Amino acid sequence: MRRGTNLPAIGGYNQAVVLDAVRRQGEGLSRSEIATVTGLSAQTVTNVARRLLDLGLIREGGTVIDGPGKPRTLLQLVARGRFAVGVHIDPAVVTAVLLDLEGAVVEQRRVPTPSASDPAVVVDLIARTVDTLIDRSGVDADLVLGIGLASPGPIDVVEGVVLDPPMLPSWRHVRLRQALGEATGLPVLLEKDVTAAAVAELWSSGQAADRRDFAFVYYGTGFGTGLVIGGEPIRGASSNAGDAGHMTVSATGRRCGCGRVGCVGSLITPHELVRRAVEGGVLTGADLSEEARREAVASGDRVDMALIGEAFGVLAERARDGDGGARAIVDDAARHLARAVVVLVNLLDVDTIVFGGPFWDAVGAEVLSVLGPEVRESPALVVKHPIDLAVSAIGADVAAVGAACLVLDHAYSPRPSALLISA
């Protein structure tokens, strides 16, 4: 049932609207500029600004003179007024970041993902990582709003459980949210990693702030998409939206775990690319350790992503150097991904694809040089508008950053939905 709007809810909503306006304008805004930008009355802006000043979220900065009247005081975000922790659980590594209100990474930690099958060990490791992160940052722990947790899907957001993500065999049905909340004393939000990455793009300032309809193509251990339509993340019925791995993009190639040939998710993973490179003699004993070569051609869920990552780095360097064999493997992957991108664009009418994730940068330029023309000149492309193929500016830690952004977003973003729920 949609709910109506009485006055009390609007206070918090307007607070978020004003904070958002100030945050998006780096050098600050005067009260009258805020009124113009937000559509709020001057009196409302004055009241809201007073509360935000009291909370230590904004400060009065310099003054501007822009006419005959008295100089106006600029209101600026206090970047270090609050902080949020983001944790990304990846099959290879657990990344934790501490973000300030401007979305800048204040502190970062990485630890290898525990392969222990005891959930308590897993929770303890993450809790200690978060504690160390906050300690080392020197930040007042009382200013930390909470922890955002990004996990590969499928997840159960109601129970706060990571279900059975591929390539994380020991992570099944761990009640992570509750356990981590108890261990750290902080509120914990759980989100699928690819959606977190999309939220990071939404929350970041600059060019990305204008992006309202995009798919974030996340290239990590696996391939997934985070979807944003009309400026809102698409989560779906169980918050597991974004699995594009079983789109068929080829009539040939290695068989996917689902039993079919040609699933994009099985054709373009770093593991699959290095497997082809080793099997095809593109990477030999002269390029890789025996261990890495063995891992490259291994099958099953429990691959050592550190070794795969090492091999992928060599393959990517070869491709950048123009080696024909390496380039052919990367180009094939780019063509497969292009077909999936065309399906995404047709289905969701997004005008931007943002590429990122830990394995993206090593091959990004090569992939885009093939994928760009493949997408834009595809006879299967239905929409008529230009398509922006952009690279995330946030870097390899985008899912962890996005997880922290979730916390900021939850606390400070002027979502109409927040207004409705609290009314």
Next chain:
Amino acid sequence: MRRGTNLPAIGGYNQAVVLDAVRRQGEGLSRSEIATVTGLSAQTVTNVARRLLDLGLIREGGTVIDGPGKPRTLLQLVARGRFAVGVHIDPAVVTAVLLDLEGAVVEQRRVPTPSASDPAVVVDLIARTVDTLIDRSGVDADLVLGIGLASPGPIDVVEGVVLDPPMLPSWRHVRLRQALGEATGLPVLLEKDVTAAAVAELWSSGQAADRRDFAFVYYGTGFGTGLVIGGEPIRGASSNAGDAGHMTVSATGRRCGCGRVGCVGSLITPHELVRRAVEGGVLTGADLSEEARREAVASGDRVDMALIGEAFGVLAERARDGDGGARAIVDDAARHLARAVVVLVNLLDVDTIVFGGPFWDAVGAEVLSVLGPEVRESPALVVKHPIDLAVSAIGADVAAVGAACLVLDHAYSPRPSALLISA
């Protein structure tokens, strides 16, 4: 830029919230029940109800006694308080409906889609159809809010133009919205037909009202999807979301217009099914007119959908009667569609697929008997929740009904976005 909320905008929003609450409760609600359901204060409900009574949108109905206090007066929707016109342009037929506030079809008209290449002829035909529709209904023309226009994509909603939809060769770049507005004197909204169908499901009362995350699979001359996530239609950057036709679902079969083999949109159209039936000897001269058989095996955009529809009706009847050849063709289509549905469910995490459109009912039961197990038992299905495979209760005219719902939705739905825009 997200905008803040001053008081004036809330009036219209709260009006929509109250009307929505009354509309969803067929027998009516008392003012105090409305306050409970909407979260609005008693005073606000009283004020809003007075305005809605003045506008003739609600009436005071019977009274209820549910305690020791004085009996409460029920407020009920005046179904015939306002009306909306919906027009669906299909390659074969233009359907126009007049809907009342309850979403009931008061009057309906169908005319063959003009093949004239002169836009003026096209606009004139639709305008006269709408005039006749309103005339025959006996409804006061002043109570008609506007016209919703549903068209195959791609459309240009900014310019109000139907671009170059497949199978509508004479409809390219007609400035339909403006021309139809001038010809009828009514406001006109343009929407892609599949999105209109999804809006019809959202607006309809009953079971469908609880659906928040679904894809409407529209089976008409072509195949398309209307997407709803979190109770809001997904339109995308240019309002052309929902084209799923180029998802690859087979390694074999007829080549699609895009040059590839296996696109679901090319494999499951009524035309393709009757083509296979005629070419495979399932439908012979004993079943079909010479004309219809010739049309079935014809290629290109300009097929006569009346003849295709006739042949499809015979094929569907055969399949229902258990004819092996006919059943094999329908079963193949069901398997192809199942693969596309799995991709949709994985990508958007919808928990419901609603099937409908003019060609659905003839084969729906047969398709679902194959598609259901194929989807639910697919090893490629990632999400863990049950998937409801539902049939639209609205019938073959769902796109026209949805187009009219757009008008009602625009005027009376409590969308947070409306609140934001008007603030």
